[in-house]
Amino acid sequence: MVSRQSKEESSRAFIANSIERDGMVTSVVGTFTSKLDEIDVAVSQIERGELAETIDRVVRTPAVGVPVDVDGGSLPDVVEVEPTVDDVRAARTGVTPATLGIAEYGSVVLEADPFGSEVASLFPELHVAVLRESDVVGEMREAFEWLGPRLREDRSSEIIATGPSATADMGGLVRGAHGPEAVHVILLADRVEETVERGSETEVADE
Amino acid sequence: MESEGDAVGENTRGFNQGRYDSVAKLEAYEELKSEARAIKEDAIERLPELLDELEETVEENGGTVYFADDAEDANRYIREVVAGKDAERLVKSKSMTSEEIEVNEALEADGVEVVETDLGEWVLQVADEAPSHIVAPAIHKSRAEIAALFNEVFDPEDELETAEELTKFARDRLGELIEGADVGMTGANFITADSGTIALVTSEGNARKSAVVPDTHIAVSGVEKVIPRVEDLSPFVELIGRSGTGQDITSYISLLTPPGASPVPNFEDGDSALAGDHEGIGAGANPDREFHLVLIDNGRLAMRQDAELKETLYCIRCSACSNSCANFQSVGGHVFGGETYSGGIATGWEAGIEGLDVAGGFNDLCTSCSRCVNACPVKIDIPWINTVVRDRINRQADGNADWLVEGLVPDEEPGGMDVQKRLFGNFETFAGLGCALAPVSNWMADLSVSRRLMERVFGVDRRRELPSFQRTTLKKWYDERGPKVSAPRRQVVLYPDLYTNTMQVDRGKAAVRALEAMGIQVVIPDVRSTGRAPLSQGMIATAREHAEDVYSGLALHLDSDRDVVVIEPSDLAMFKSEYEKLLPERSFRRLAEHSYDVMEYLLELAEEDGGPGFEALCSPDDGRSGEVAYHPNCQQKTIRKAEFTVALLEELGYDVVTSDVECCGMAGSFGYKTEYYELSMDVGESLKGQFTAPETRERTVVDSGTSCHKQLESLLPRESRHAVELVAPESR
Numbered sequence: 013m014v015s016r017q018s019k020e021e022s023s024r025a026f027i028a029n030s031i032e033r034d035g036m037v038t039s040v041v042g043t044f045t046s047k048l049d050e051i052d053v054a055v056s057q058i059e060r061g062e063l064a065e066t067i068d069r070v071v072r073t074p075a076v077g078v079p080v081d082v083d084g085g086s087l088p089d090v091v092e093v094e095p096t097v098d099d100v101r102a103a104r105t106g107v108t109p110a111t112l113g114i115a116e117y118g119s120v121v122l123e124a125d126p127f128g129s130e131v132a133s134l135f136p137e138l139h140v141a142v143l144r145e146s147d148v149v150g151e152m153r154e155a156f157e158w159l160g161p162r163l164r165e166d167r168s169s170e171i172i173a174t175g176p177s178a179t180a181d182m183g184g185l186v187r188g189a190h191g192p193e194a195v196h197v198i199l200l201a202d203r204v205e206e207t208v209e210r211g212s213e214t215e216v217a218d219e
Numbered sequence: 220m221e222s223e224g225d226a227v228g229e230n231t232r233g234f235n236q237g238r239y240d241s242v243a244k245l246e247a248y249e250e251l252k253s254e255a256r257a258i259k260e261d262a263i264e265r266l267p268e269l270l271d272e273l274e275e276t277v278e279e280n281g282g283t284v285y286f287a288d289d290a291e292d293a294n295r296y297i298r299e300v301v302a303g304k305d306a307e308r309l310v311k312s313k314s315m316t317s318e319e320i321e322v323n324e325a326l327e328a329d330g331v332e333v334v335e336t337d338l339g340e341w342v343l344q345v346a347d348e349a350p351s352h353i354v355a356p357a358i359h360k361s362r363a364e365i366a367a368l369f370n371e372v373f374d375p376e377d378e379l380e381t382a383e384e385l386t387k388f389a390r391d392r393l394g395e396l397i398e399g400a401d402v403g404m405t406g407a408n409f410i411t412a413d414s415g416t417i418a419l420v421t422s423e424g425n426a427r428k429s430a431v432v433p434d435t436h437i438a439v440s441g442v443e444k445v446i447p448r449v450e451d452l453s454p455f456v457e458l459i460g461r462s463g464t465g466q467d468i469t470s471y472i473s474l475l476t477p478p479g480a481s482p483v484p485n486f487e488d489g490d491s492a493l494a495g496d497h498e499g500i501g502a503g504a505n506p507d508r509e510f511h512l513v514l515i516d517n518g519r520l521a522m523r524q525d526a527e528l529k530e531t532l533y534c535i536r537c538s539a540c541s542n543s544c545a546n547f548q549s550v551g552g553h554v555f556g557g558e559t560y561s562g563g564i565a566t567g568w569e570a571g572i573e574g575l576d577v578a579g580g581f582n583d584l585c586t587s588c589s590r591c592v593n594a595c596p597v598k599i600d601i602p603w604i605n606t607v608v609r610d611r612i613n614r615q616a617d618g619n620a621d622w623l624v625e626g627l628v629p630d631e632e633p634g635g636m637d638v639q640k641r642l643f644g645n646f647e648t649f650a651g652l653g654c655a656l657a658p659v660s661n662w663m664a665d666l667s668v669s670r671r672l673m674e675r676v677f678g679v680d681r682r683r684e685l686p687s688f689q690r691t692t693l694k695k696w697y698d699e700r701g702p703k704v705s706a707p708r709r710q711v712v713l714y715p716d717l718y719t720n721t722m723q724v725d726r727g728k729a730a731v732r733a734l735e736a737m738g739i740q741v742v743i744p745d746v747r748s749t750g751r752a753p754l755s756q757g758m759i760a761t762a763r764e765h766a767e768d769v770y771s772g773l774a775l776h777l778d779s780d781r782d783v784v785v786i787e788p789s790d791l792a793m794f795k796s797e798y799e800k801l802l803p804e805r806s807f808r809r810l811a812e813h814s815y816d817v818m819e820y821l822l823e824l825a826e827e828d829g830g831p832g833f834e835a836l837c838s839p840d841d842g843r844s845g846e847v848a849y850h851p852n853c854q855q856k857t858i859r860k861a862e863f864t865v866a867l868l869e870e871l872g873y874d875v876v877t878s879d880v881e882c883c884g885m886a887g888s889f890g891y892k893t894e895y896y897e898l899s900m901d902v903g904e905s906l907k908g909q910f911t912a913p914e915t916r917e918r919t920v921v922d923s924g925t926s927c928h929k930q931l932e933s934l935l936p937r938e939s940r941h942a943v944e945l946v947a948p949e950s951r
């Protein structure tokens with residue numbers, strides 16, 4: 013994938029494990045999932061090794077997708093990862109990776125890659141976005157601090173997608189305009205939990 | 220005046236309420252606005268440099284940049300590109316700039332099929348109408364009207380009815396058109412100079428499709444959209460949806476850096492692979508893609524050099540100034556707009572792009588109620604732009620039709636100026652005469668022959684009750700009566716605003732009694748009116764002369780540490796905001812810092828230790844009706860003084876319900892003008908509705924501004940009083 017390396021490095025730098033709001037400390041991932049819930053985006057939080065079975069469960073068939081570079085990249089057979097244009101037309105689900113999550117908005121960042129993610133995430137009625145927990149940042153500003161160097165260096169195209177497509181132009185709010193009517197985020201636990209826990213233990217010990 | 224029916228009002232009010240709700244959740248709202256403003260100021264300041272950088276970046280990316288001087292130039296280039304591709308169909312996502320240059324017509328003349336893919340724009344394309352709102356172009360059309368239109372034009376097998384059915388129908392039909400398109404055109408909400416990224420703020424997904432499906436992408440944008448860095452997008456992304464339609468964020472913020480790496484799907488060959496034969500599966504642009512960025516000047520670079528119009532270029536076209544405008548809510552953007560742009564800021568855009576004549580066609584619909592000022596995410600002083608353009612229109616008028624007012628009025632304006640504006644702008648002079656001759660002047664003014672004459676010559680609508688002047692002005696009354704307070708705690712200036720002094724003298728007397736009850740010795744100096752009246756007519760030079768006189772008249776009092784208390788909120792707003800444009804910086808600050816709303820001041824006095832406290836004022840216990848329906852003045856809300864009235868009344872035990880309309884509709888002299896009388900009453904309907912509802916019907920009506928007072932009296936059968944009259948003790 014395009015500059016996967018640089019992305020990982022920079023996203024690590026953003027592993028802010030918690031954000032403080034209204035005096036309450038919540039985990040970034042917790043904020044993210046509750047925001048997704050609020051905007052009616054389904055979310056599956058999974059452990060390593062569970063990606064294929066989860067996708068199997070959540071897709072509406074037929075499904076197309078592009079290679080997903082997490083959890084060993086194991087997509088189930090039900091997802092056609094080298095689709096033809098007709099496959100895309102017929103597909104009810106598109107499975108693509110997301111490069112970043114933005115907790116306070118429930119947004120996922122989608123890269124327009126050479127595999128056709130932009131089309132695969134946009135045409136089918138359901139978009140399934142696969143994201144690592146470690147790639148979730150808290151605020152919009154952090155997302156742009158990551159996007160800035162990335163767009164400058166790689167000149168990539170990214171979509172900050174929040175919920176399904178929608179329109180109010182036909183005299184009432186309708187979900188599913190030109191884009192998907194539903195979004196499902198699969199969130200893979202890949203945080204270096206030992207580090208986080210050790211960190212907090214140390215803090216306790218210091219006190 | 221034609222209006223667009225209920226859909227506009229309902230939808231804009233919905234967006235406006237959405238904005239309040241959404242920004243309330245945004246902790247750093249004010250900081251984000253300041254940041255957004257600073258980014259735009261810097262970008263416009265450094266525009267030539269940023270455009271050079273952008274050109275370099277886009278070319279590095281593999282795209283082409285074309286700088287177009289004007290619409291014709293832009294269209295010529297676009298037609299060449301389209302012809303070069305042998306394109307038969309171009310699909311477009313919504314772009315006001317493309318409306319501005321009328322590119323559809325230019326391409327259609329060449330035989331190119333142009334398809335608007337934004338659902339609202341498509342409705343208008345089918346109906347052959349122009350957008351009536353910069354964000355929601357078909358906002359004036361109801362669901363039923365769209366259904367009737369589609370059923371008639373497309374004659375579908377099953378009649379379309381619901382919003383879902385209409386959306387699905389449009390999606391399917393447009394989907395096919397997009398698949399077979401040769402060129403995709405988008406606008407740009409922002410363009411970053413450092414990466415060549417086009418940021419598009421959308422919800423439907425049609426802009427994504429228009430950009431990714433055809434192999435050729437043309438982005439059309441005004442030169443003012445460029446900002447320095449990707450990171451600069453952050454505050455705008457947080458503000459733009461909230462400010463416009465009240466969404467925290469729209470479904471898609473596309474950050475497209477064309478030509479981009481996406482493969483070009485070949486929908487003509489269903490068996491072809493989505494990823495195509497773009498072998499490079501790796502970084503870099505897809506060589507099959509072509510990108511053209513057309514950057515349009517069309518008057519913008521001249522606006523940049525124009526000290527007053529320059530601010531317009533900071534506009535991010537969020538539509539908050541349309542949605543928060545009571546007049547816009549009533550008439551919509553076909554009336555409140557020019558060739559392309561609509562709403563408050565349209566005056567700036569149309570004056571800069573089309574010229575004063577076009578701007579003059581709707582500029583008077585801005586009444587300077589100022590409700591858009593705090594709503595604008597880049598803090599543009601929209602009413603000021605409207606005032607400046609009005610002033611320029613006044614000045615370009617020629618002819619000598621002002622024989623009636625010439626000699627009678629002491630203003631600083633050129634001959635030939637509109638007589639109606641001149642009459643209202645010189646209200647101080649007429650009020651002076653009115654008082655001197657009262658009550659005869661009032662009887663005279665009420666004679667039907669005078670009313671007919673006034674209507675014909677000055678356009679003063681005869682359905683309006685005219686203000687009635689008091690023979691004894693507030694100042695005269697106070698001079699004769701003198702202060703009635705023993706051992707005063709301090710002296711305070713009560714500013715004798717024109718309305719209180721000549722017409723609503725009772726509220727002035729009440730203010731004197733209330734201040735005296737708090738142990739204050741009131742001073743009422745002989746100073747003239749603030750200049751609000753001439754300013755509202757675009758008579759800036761006259762208003763400045765007022766401001767200078769007022770400051771000179773008050774300077775001595777400020778030097779003596781006397782605070783200035785103001786009853787009329789539109790005049791307090793002059794001191795607190797407009798005077799910044801009319802006075803030297805130091806004078807403005809000094810007066811602004813020491814000026815107070817009368818209710819604010821009483822609240823502060825009552826809270827002071829060692830003073831007489833709240834007991835000195837009147838509460839429901841003193842036999843005053845305790846249930847109140849309060850309508851704050853629009854400008855008072857903008858300068859954030861309205862809450863003090865509520866706070867003081869509640870502190871005293873009153874039960875207060877506050878109206879939540881943006882403006883009562885009267886807006887100074889606006890509602891007196893024959894051409895606007897009906898609009899003014901239409902705007903007033905919302906307020907009337909709120910104060911005649913079962914919960915409020917019996918409540919005592921309380922106002923704060925003179926024009927609201929007049930409007931409330933014509934809307935409601937019961938009388939309305941200034942809040943200070945409620946809390947002031949009876950005369951002793």
Ligand code: SF4
Binds near residue numbers: 462540594596597601
């Ligand atoms: S002037 Fe301000 S409020 Fe009006 S559209 Fe422009 S940015 Fe929005």
